[in-house]
Amino acid sequence: MFENLSDRLQNALSKLTGKGKLTEDNVNEAMREVKLALLEADVNYKVVKDFVKKIKARAIGSEVMESLTPGQQVIKIVNEELTQMMGGQAEKLDFSGKSPAVILMSGLQGAGKTTTTGKLALKIKGMNRRPLLVAADVYRPAAIKQLETVGKQVDVPVFTMGDKISPVDIAKASIEYAKKNGFDTVIIDTAGRLHIDDSMMEEIKSIKEATNPNEILLVVDAMTGQDAVNVAKSFNENLEITGVVITKLDGDARGGAALSIRGVVDKPIKYVGLGEKLTDLEVFHPDRMASRILGMGDVLSLIEKAESAINEESARELEKKLRDQSFTLDDYLDQLQQVRNMGPLEDIISMIPGMNKSALKGVNVDEKEFDRIEAIIKSMTREEREKPEIVDKSRRERIAKGSGTNLTDVNKLLKQFKELKKMMKQFGNLSKSMKKGKMRFPFSI
Template sequence: MFNNLSDKLDKALHVLKGHGSITEVNVAETLKEVRRALLDADVNFKTAKEFTNRVKEKALGQDVLTTLQPGQLMVKIVKDELTELMGGETAGINLKGSPSVILMSGLQGSGKTTFSGKLANFLKTKKTKKPLLVACDVYRPAAINQLHVVGEQIGVEVYSEEGNMDPVAIATNAIAHAKQNGHNVVIVDTAGRLAVDEAMMTEIANVHAAITPDETLFVVDSMTGQDAVNTAKAFNDRLNFEGVVLTKLDGDTRGGAAISIKSVVNKPIKFIGTGEKMDAIDVFHPARMADRILGMGDVVSLVERAQEQFDEEEARKLQKKIAKNQFGFDDFIKQIQQVKKMGSMKDLIGMIPGAGKALKDVDIDDDAFKGIEAIIHSMTPEERSTPAVINGSRKKRIAKGSGTSVQEVNQLLKQFNQMSKMMKMMQGGGGRKMMQAMGKMR
């Protein structure tokens, strides 16, 4: 995410970092580079200019030129301004209505249907809501199908009317259906067009007027950069929407949309989409995003994800097993599954400070665990609980069964032994202390 921008900002600011003598010329030069980096990332020209002017003003006002660590101070000023630019505070979603009605808007392929599902899933699991998904894309039967598939996947009811070509009627009926059936959130998915056109705008404006949503969200593909901002403007002029959803941030986007959209339409980004799966949704936090853009990682989000997936009961059982020296491959595979639940590997690594940059060219795929899992699945229950029994002939059998080599089996056994040793060392409160420390970071 934003690798290019991160690199360029890092280079621009590096000039100032660690240099004792800083001149006004130096600062100006740095800010010129910062501006160029922003423009390259497809940030709106006016936004970029105002941004660097503000940073300059702040920097000079705070006597960057005379402080001991001007480099660090500049990084902080840039970070703070970047946070402001992206909206400052985290914007929540309004769920007060009964039912709360949320309308999705956006161009074709921006990710409305996918995000409708993600949001329903998010509200269901995190906010214990009972959502209803509504299919108002009347032009493509496939679109209605797509929403049904999504609904099935996450266990959320989908409302659709076959043959009804009137999205206003469908949306209105859906809300009545929601009231009758105890749904407290209604998420209305609509049809997108390739480009902004009057027919689409009139249609969604009519739906908007008829159902008066509590939240109208504008869904936009972050890869579209500058265009995203123009589209946002067109939709906002008609719908006066409440917030923006930036999708496809898992790709290596240039970042322009994320940075300029708030300042152009003055509406906050509320959510981001970071993948095709239903759990690839995050609340947008401007400060954390600024950290990520500046390559400082996003430790807070990482810890939060770990805490979400961390099952305390399981952990307690695990500790007992380690203490009794009973940690086996069945436990090992459970650990792998816990890690996998946290999200894609690349995504997680991107949140580690410094690691995103260092590992950006390394291809980390989520199949990395597949070999390991296959090997463990080829073991007998005895071998899994007591790995010490795995001798040469057993290794050969396991390798054959899992489609791997004896060498790979050996490697896993070695890793497993090292891990067991480390776990024993962490006993006596080490692990618990670590989790407590993580809790405090919240």
């Protein structure tokens, strides 16, 4: 995501960091490139114009020009203004007031509204709330069935009255049902259309009046660029939405929608969809996104991903095994799977400060390597996984055949594991020496 824009912005700004002193012409030249990069990324023209104007006003001031590191100061300003362009800070869902809280989902067909509704239910469930999904799309064939399938996958009940009842009556009935059955959040999946029309808007307005929602979230597809911004504008004028969910942001190398929406409709982006899995919905943090676009990494999101993917109990167990050097190939596989649960490796690496596209040139992130390692380890007997040193040539040939790999792959894994254990032993010995107060420098001072 933002790949093209990120490259262009970083290239434009890198020309400023190498200079000991900046002139107004240097700043103007860099801002021309920044402006072109944003326009090519399909960012709204007015948003770009305001953005560049603000940066120029701040960058040409004496505070920057007379600074010892003027280039870095300009980058700091760009980071701050980029963050403000996208909303400034993350905004939470509003659950205040009455119970159940009502969230009305809106959007056009094809934006991923029903799937996003399920993803949001899973997120809300993780907040120790009891959500209820409501099937109020009675027009699209199989829409109710799709929501029921998604509800089953996230283990959230779905309220449905079939496709013969009006969506307004379904919505009202769902709230009564939620009150009687202890659900504190109602998420209503409304009908989408292929385009905005009067009947669609009138119906969703009626649902809004009948349910008095806490949130009216608009789901838009990042891949549609400025069309997504125009859709947001129309829905906001008719419904007064409270926030936006942008889907398919992981597939959008330009990023125009995410960078334009706040400036055009003055409504926050609350969540972004970053993949097809039902767990691939994240709170939108403008400051973190700005840092990633400028190649500064996103350490906070990386930590959050690690905390959600890595089991605390297994981490303690792993620490114990590392100390007493009883780490096996089963443990190795378990750790790889937990890393994989954090998402695609390229995404994880991009969150590390300094790890932009240019820093990763020549690095081959092969996701299939995980599959090969898993197949090899699972083709071993329990004894072989616990004592890989017993794996001789004939066993290696059997494992290669059973895993659909070759002898080179098996040898490579066993060698890597041997090196890993050797390294762990050194760390274990170092830790013991430090605890016993026997730490000695390997050189004299």
